[in-house]
Amino acid sequence: MANTSALEVRNAVKVYGVKPNDVIALNDVSISVENNEFFTLLGPSGCGKTTLLRMIAGFETITQGSIRLFGENIENLPANKRPVNTVFQQYALFPHMTVLQNAAFGLTMLGKSDKEANSVAGRMLEMVQLGGFADRKPGQLSGGQQQRVALARALAPSPKLLLLDEPLSALDLKLRHSMRVELKQIQEEMGITFIFVTHDQEEALTMSDRMAVMSNGELQQIGTGKEIYEQPGNRFVADFIGETNLLSATVESVKGSHATCVIGNNTRLECVVSDAIEAGSSAHISIRPERISLAKSTVSSAGQDTLTGVVSRYVYLGTDTQCKLLLDDGTKINCRVQNAHGSTTDLAVGERASIHIDQGAARLLVN
Amino acid sequence: MAGLPSSTSAKEKPSAGVFDGIAIRLLAPSWLMIGFFLLVPVAMMLVYSFLTKEFRGGVIWEPSLAAYDQFIFDRGLFGDEPPVIEWTYITIFARSIWQAALATVLCLIIGFPTAYFIATRPANTRGVWLFLITIPYWVNLLIRTVSMKFLIRDTGPLNQFLISTGLIDSPIHIVNTNFAVQLGLFYSYLPFMVLPIYAAVERYNFALSEAAFDLYASRWTTLRKILIPVVKPGIIAGCILVFIPSLGAFLAPDLLGGAKTFMIGSLIEEQFKGSAGNWPFGAAASMILLSMVLVVLLFYARQQTRSINGAR
Ligand SMILES: Nc1ncnc2c1ncn2[C@@H]1O[C@H](COP(=O)(O)OP(=O)(O)OP(=O)(O)O)[C@@H](O)[C@H]1O
Numbered sequence: 226m227a228n229t230s231a232l233e234v235r236n237a238v239k240v241y242g243v244k245p246n247d248v249i250a251l252n253d254v255s256i257s258v259e260n261n262e263f264f265t266l267l268g269p270s271g272c273g274k275t276t277l278l279r280m281i282a283g284f285e286t287i288t289q290g291s292i293r294l295f296g297e298n299i300e301n302l303p304a305n306k307r308p309v310n311t312v313f314q315q316y317a318l319f320p321h322m323t324v325l326q327n328a329a330f331g332l333t334m335l336g337k338s339d340k341e342a343n344s345v346a347g348r349m350l351e352m353v354q355l356g357g358f359a360d361r362k363p364g365q366l367s368g369g370q371q372q373r374v375a376l377a378r379a380l381a382p383s384p385k386l387l388l389l390d391e392p393l394s395a396l397d398l399k400l401r402h403s404m405r406v407e408l409k410q411i412q413e414e415m416g417i418t419f420i421f422v423t424h425d426q427e428e429a430l431t432m433s434d435r436m437a438v439m440s441n442g443e444l445q446q447i448g449t450g451k452e453i454y455e456q457p458g459n460r461f462v463a464d465f466i467g468e469t470n471l472l473s474a475t476v477e478s479v480k481g482s483h484a485t486c487v488i489g490n491n492t493r494l495e496c497v498v499s500d501a502i503e504a505g506s507s508a509h510i511s512i513r514p515e516r517i518s519l520a521k522s523t524v525s526s527a528g529q530d531t532l533t534g535v536v537s538r539y540v541y542l543g544t545d546t547q548c549k550l551l552l553d554d555g556t557k558i559n560c561r562v563q564n565a566h567g568s569t570t571d572l573a574v575g576e577r578a579s580i581h582i583d584q585g586a587a588r589l590l591v592n
Numbered sequence: 593m594a595g596l597p598s599s600t601s602a603k604e605k606p607s608a609g610v611f612d613g614i615a616i617r618l619l620a621p622s623w624l625m626i627g628f629f630l631l632v633p634v635a636m637m638l639v640y641s642f643l644t645k646e647f648r649g650g651v652i653w654e655p656s657l658a659a660y661d662q663f664i665f666d667r668g669l670f671g672d673e674p675p676v677i678e679w680t681y682i683t684i685f686a687r688s689i690w691q692a693a694l695a696t697v698l699c700l701i702i703g704f705p706t707a708y709f710i711a712t713r714p715a716n717t718r719g720v721w722l723f724l725i726t727i728p729y730w731v732n733l734l735i736r737t738v739s740m741k742f743l744i745r746d747t748g749p750l751n752q753f754l755i756s757t758g759l760i761d762s763p764i765h766i767v768n769t770n771f772a773v774q775l776g777l778f779y780s781y782l783p784f785m786v787l788p789i790y791a792a793v794e795r796y797n798f799a800l801s802e803a804a805f806d807l808y809a810s811r812w813t814t815l816r817k818i819l820i821p822v823v824k825p826g827i828i829a830g831c832i833l834v835f836i837p838s839l840g841a842f843l844a845p846d847l848l849g850g851a852k853t854f855m856i857g858s859l860i861e862e863q864f865k866g867s868a869g870n871w872p873f874g875a876a877a878s879m880i881l882l883s884m885v886l887v888v889l890l891f892y893a894r895q896q897t898r899s900i901n902g903a904r
């Protein structure tokens with residue numbers, strides 16, 4: 226067991242409907258989730274996150290591919306035979322049962338005695354801080370409390386895998402933030418593998434050990450938050466996670482993991498490149514706004530990595546300042562300067578400024 | 593949990609406030625209709641049931657308990673023997689309750705799957721199915737019941753068909769049996785079962801079934817422990833809507849049944865028909881029927897308030 230992943234989805238394809246009106250919701254998606262991992266599926270609306278999750282839960286059939294849970298094929302098991310539980314987006318609590326009955330439902334269905342089921346369910350309710358609410362009906366709870374009941378209910382049977390489909394999206398901002406911390410804590414305490422679906426990148430970054438970025442039914446990149454933010458694999462990921470400057474460029478020369486590119490009017494830029502690319506081809510460069518620093522410009526410098534332009538927008542945002550710049554070659558650049566450094570030069574719209582791009586911050590993206 | 597109120601806010605019904613006055617005025621026509629066409633006749637029946645019968649129909653304005661007495665006791669032909677319990681009418685009532693209950697169960701067994709089927713069709717085709725259910729109601733109940741009799745009589749199409757296929761040699765006697773009455777009641781009131789259950793299932797959140805299935809319940813357990821309890825108000829409404837009119841029905845028992853299937857509705861109807869009737873007795877029987885119906889409705893109301901206070 227040591228080397229088997231908790232979950233392994235291989236080449237999953239999901240097609241809804243029949244030929245002329247079919248929708249390809251998932252196209253050749255493979256993910257592998259380690260035991261005890263907090264794994265997030267992240268992507269814009271309609272990219273197939275729910276479809277993938279429902280396929281793992283057993284609510285949707287898989288058109289092609291395989292799903293393994295700790296080495297065992299489960300794609301042909303019905304949902305009630307899979308040791309996987311789901312926290313539903315709209316909670317789906319049983320309205321005619323008390324909170325305790327809800328939490329004990331799974332255990333009862335597994336054939337546990339009422340006494341045992343109720344005692345485990347009671348402990349779960351304590352864990353989600355709802356110990357005193359056992360006898361209420363779900364209709365008498367607030368949204369956040371219902372959310373916790375749903376969590377307790379799904380955790381009570383100790384599933385091998387817990388699936389959560391945007392569980393926080395119905396909560397208000399403050400509650401959402403505190404639930405993030407709590408969810409992560411519970412996951413670590415219980416040692417259960419979580420697969421968490423969200424379209425909120427901040428949520429994904431705060432909680433996940435690793436995440437998979439999806440778009441249009443296809444997997445874009447898998448990695449830790451840091452990897453995905455700092456080394457986006459393609460234009461979609463760079464743009465979807467955080468803010469970025471995407472500049473069209475022509476590759477002039479490639480040397481190992483470095484490439485020299487030309488942007489705009491013959492401005493040369495040194496970039497990091499991770500995919501194979503040939504000189505002469507065109508690609509995009511991604512630069513995170515906070516990796517660019519600004520200085521008042523007196524001369525128009527032609528040195529490498531230093532570009533000059535005119536400030537077109539300058540907005541103070543508290544912790545940082547946002548600045549939009551129109552470079553001399555017509556390229557628009559967005560940068561964010563931390564105010565904490567005390568190094569900010571006060572600039573005004575219309576003034577000339579030069580920018581400096583941090584070492585390794587410009588990344589060449591082939592796709 | 594920080595930032596989380598520990599007590600839930602009471603779910604209060606918003607008061608209509610300034611609209612109260614308007615609401616009362618808008619309701620006035622309905623109140624007048626109900627008052628005039630429902631309460632007045634019921635009050636008349638109540639009064640009649642305590643009057644003395646006129647032999648050619650009608651009443652004599654002389655207070656009397658004779659009608660109720662006649663319902664329960666037998667005092668001999670001239671009313672001078674010691675009273676013994678008169679079982680005739682009690683039997684008719686008991687039989688009616690039994691028939692109505694049976695019809696309700698039959699409607700439920702057929703109506704629930706039907707309602708479930710319609711409610712789980714794609715939203716754009718549900719209307720068509722509901723429309724199909726209501727089509728028979730464009731024809732008067734009397735005509736439908738008579739055509740039913742035509743269909744099931746010994747020389748009717750059903751028997752002819754069965755004989756022609758060689759399944760049976762001689763016609764099955766259906767008319768004038770309990771079964772025929774059941775068939776008639778079932779046919780008359782099925783939609784009253786289907787519609788409220790449909791409304792409940794349509795509002796049902798199928799994620800609940802998924803959640804139960806996800807938590808290791810079988811499909812059968814999911815149906816029994818989740819779907820049925822959640823749509824129970826609809827089921828109870830359907831049962832009441834079938835049971836009550838079945839209890840007082842007289843067309844189906846009269847036309848399809850025989851002497852052995854005589855029901856309350858027919859008993860009451862006879863008392864007001866022609867010169868052989870007995871108005872106070874008919875009125876008393878109606879009042880007894882009405883009080884039984886009220887008991888059922890009270891039970892329903894209690895169920896409803898409980899499910900409102902509890903589940904939702
Ligand atoms: N039952 C279905 N029949 C046909 N198409 C479907 C069905 N369910 C989903 N789809 C389609 O599959 C695609 C993926 O849907 P899915 O619900 O997985 O997206 P999602 O990533 O969860 O989006 P969201 O963030 O909005 O929840 C969408 O294009 C959707 O229209």
Ligand SMILES: [Mg+2]
Nearest residue numbers: 274275276390
């Ligand atoms: Mg979704």
